[in-house]
Amino acid sequence: MASVDEILAAKYPAKAHARRVAQILQDKHGEAGALYLEAQKTRLIEDNDEAMPFRQRRPFFYLTGCLEPDASVVYDVKKDELTLFIPPIDPDSVIWSGLPLSPQEAKKLYDVDHVQYTTDVNATLASIASAQGGKTLAFAIEEQVSEDIKFQGFSTTNLAVLKNVIGDARVVKDAYEVALLRKANDISALGHIACIKAAKTATNEREVEAAFINTCIANGAREMSYHPIFAAGANGATLHYVKNDESLTESGSQKRKGNLLIDAGGEYQTYCADITRVIPLAGKFPLETRQIYEIVLQMQAECIAVLKEGVLWDDVHVLAHRIAIKGLLKLGILQGDENEIFEKRVSVAFFPHGLGHYLGMDTHDTGGYPNYADPDKMFRYLRVRGNLPAGSVITVEPGIYFCRFIIDPVLQSPELSKYINTEVLDRYWSVGGVRIEDNVHVTKNGPDNLTSAPKAILEVESLAQ
Incomplete structure (x- = not known):
């Protein structure tokens, strides 16, 4: 080969x-x-x-x-x-x-x-x-x-x-295009590793961003696929956070925030990588972040495993929500009947975006035909609808977020508030958000993951220490 x-x-x-x-x-x-x-x-x-x-x-x-x-x-x-x-x-x-x-x-x-x-x-x-x-x-x-x-x-x-x-x-990408995407991913993976190392001593989000951009340019990816996201602590609850200029320590103290969400990819000869990782800022993930990270990692692993020619992307998105509900029920953040929670779309308050999108020369690549007017809020922001052809490349980026703007309306709803345990939820606001994103080539027989950036908890913590 x-x-x-x-x-x-x-x-x-x-x-x-x-x-x-x-x-x-x-x-x-x-x-x-x-x-x-x-x-x-x-x-x-x-x-x-x-x-x-x-x-x-x-x-x-x-x-x-x-x-x-x-x-x-x-x-x-x-x-x-x-x-x-x-x-x-x-x-x-x-x-x-x-x-x-x-x-x-x-x-x-x-x-x-x-x-x-x-x-x-x-x-x-x-x-x-x-x-x-x-x-x-x-x-x-x-x-x-x-x-x-x-x-x-x-x-x-x-x-x-x-x-x-x-x-x-x-x-549908040919072998040359897949190679370009893999190259963009390989360079971007080096950038993410550089970020983990830079975060050990960095004091501001922008310092870690600089490490990523420097590594990509040095390895042949001069342009970024999109404006990168470097969101520390609660900033990770903003899906497209773009400021990248806040302190990595808690306000008024020297204590470092628990984690940094990094959504960044380099562009190689117009073809894009789009990778998200969450890293610990003090060497190890806080307990609450680790618990959410484990759920999101399971969401991603199970969704990637079912990818092959002809799979209905809407169904894969549903699978991600089902796993999120089970995980949040186990932690006690959600409470009640699992099927009711799904039917009432309560999980959308914690996972409001689509599972992923096509990737190629554009980060949000062509051909997905989303329906932003869909009355079902679980699918409204799903950027790809329908069956995936062999040769397509799609991002798989489940996430769980603790955004007051999205969750508060559910807490104030007489119908929906009963499904959330506010006493348990209060322990997780500082997590901000956890999103893990890989770029996957869909083949006739299964998934071909193009992304090699570290994501296993022990590996990420080892690099962060």
């Missing part, structure tokens, strides 16, 4: 992706004549002469593997020819930035048949239309087509469906 580095030594499989997209278009929307996509444009920061941070358009990258700005691509479906167009040389730019990529260099780098300059796009499109008798469709993405681009000779230009079709195609 080839290693990650051996797989990634080849070119990004742009041509295979173009064929896949064209086939889906043909199956759903009629025969495609040509596909046209543009890269992200170079944009200046407002009131400044410096370019904004660059993030390549994902549909364009999927059909090219190219991270160059201001480029474009055309796929001639009938001829099965993929042509990349790069900007011509701008002498003024060369003074400051050096020579750009040449067509010859680009041809060696990317899985395309031809490389031309962007000044040749219209002539190429017209030539394709003429060769096909002007009876076929051109597909592009609305608001991602420059004003000077003409689709001369095509019977119709469809701007409405290509983005979603590419989104659907992206759900």
